[in-house]
Amino acid sequence: MIAKEVGNHVDDDGYVPVICGLSRCNKGDIDAAWEGVRYALRPRIHTFIATSEIHMRHKLRKTPEEVIQIASEMIAYARSLGCEDVEFSPEDAGRSDTEFLYRILIEVIKAGATTLNIPDTVGYTLPSEFGSLIAKIKATTPGAENVIISTHCQNDLGLATANTLAGAYNGGRQLEVTINGIGERAGNASLQEVVMAIRCRGNEFFGGLYTGINLKHISVASRMKLELKGSTNHQCYTQCSTKKHLGYLVSQ
Numbered sequence: 001m002i003a004k005e006v007g008n009h010v011d012d013d014g015y016v017p018v019i020c021g022l023s024r025c026n027k028g029d030i031d032a033a034w035e036g037v038r039y040a041l042r043p044r045i046h047t048f049i050a051t052s053e054i055h056m057r058h059k060l061r062k063t064p065e066e067v068i069q070i071a072s073e074m075i076a077y078a079r080s081l082g083c084e085d086v087e088f089s090p091e092d093a094g095r096s097d098t099e100f101l102y103r104i105l106i107e108v109i110k111a112g113a114t115t116l117n118i119p120d121t122v123g124y125t126l127p128s129e130f131g132s133l134i135a136k137i138k139a140t141t142p143g144a145e146n147v148i149i150s151t152h153c154q155n156d157l158g159l160a161t162a163n164t165l166a167g168a169y170n171g172g173r174q175l176e177v178t179i180n181g182i183g184e185r186a187g188n189a190s191l192q193e194v195v196m197a198i199r200c201r202g203n204e205f206f207g208g209l210y211t212g213i214n215l216k217h218i219s220v221a222s223r224m225k226l227e228l229k230g231s232t233n234h235q236c237y238t239q240c241s242t243k244k245h246l247g248y249l250v251s252q
């Protein structure tokens with residue numbers, strides 16, 4: 001319904017929203033995601049698999065070579081369904097070995113990925129570190145000049161907005177954020193903080209970067225989210241609910 005209704009809406013200025021389905025790197029998830037988004041004018045499949053040593057060993061129980069193979073094959077599979085817009089996330093990139101990260105990113109670009117999303121899945125990196133990672137991926141990954149580099153930052157250390165802005169400063173051109181910073185554990189980067197930082201300092205520090213977000217809608221969206229979901233507790237280490245803590249363990 002979202003794909004058919006929202007995904008077929010053309011704004012007065014011609015803008016059409018991308019409708020995206022998230023899936024693990026397996027055929028069943030990708031098929032389900034495609035079925036969900038295929039009726040949109042601009043459908044996208046976003047597929048992810050973990051690349052940090054701790055996740056590959058203990059969660060996936062797969063070798064790095066197997067992970068590269070699975071990611072490449074599943075991106076090619078998503079493209080083979082007719083989806084021309086495929087996003088790939090190396091989950092837990094913030095704690096991944098950078099040489100391995102570059103290798104898998106090269107392979108997924110070859111397989112047909114069009115957006116490379118770099119998640120700091122457990123909110124571990126510092127802004128200088130995350131910014132430098134984005135800059136290096138952009139500068140040294142063959143094929144990166146033809147794809148969009150994206151950021152996805154969690155707020156466990158209270159740095160999600162700072163890391164997202166560091167990513168934008170270093171060439172990230174898709175910034176994954178959430179209204180009011182809602183998200184697992186301490187949340188994700190906050191849409192309003194990131195949008196306003198770019199709005200206020202974009203000319204000085206981001207080479208004229210802008211977002212295209214209509215600022216009038218931010219308060220309405222924020223209030224709507226509060227009404228539907230209630231307030232969000234962003235104090236990860238001191239006030240996590242059991243559910244959030246469980247989520248933290250799953251991600252770890």
Ligand SMILES: CC(=O)SCCNC(=O)CCNC(=O)[C@H](O)C(C)(C)COP(=O)(O)OP(=O)(O)OC[C@H]1O[C@@H](n2cnc3c(N)ncnc32)[C@H](O)[C@@H]1OP(=O)(O)O
Pocket residue numbers: 023024025026048049050059060061062070089090091092117119121152250
């Ligand atoms: C931007 C981002 O980073 S978004 C990503 C956020 N991360 C998530 O949402 C993680 C979601 N995934 C999970 O939590 C777990 O995989 C679950 C809960 C869905 C499934 O857990 P379980 O049922 O315990 O399955 P388990 O973890 O044992 O994995 C089952 C199989 O799927 C594989 N698998 C797990 N994750 C992935 C993945 N992302 N891609 C491909 N295969 C995967 C495992 O390696 C395992 O393979 P095997 O059958 O060959 O051994």
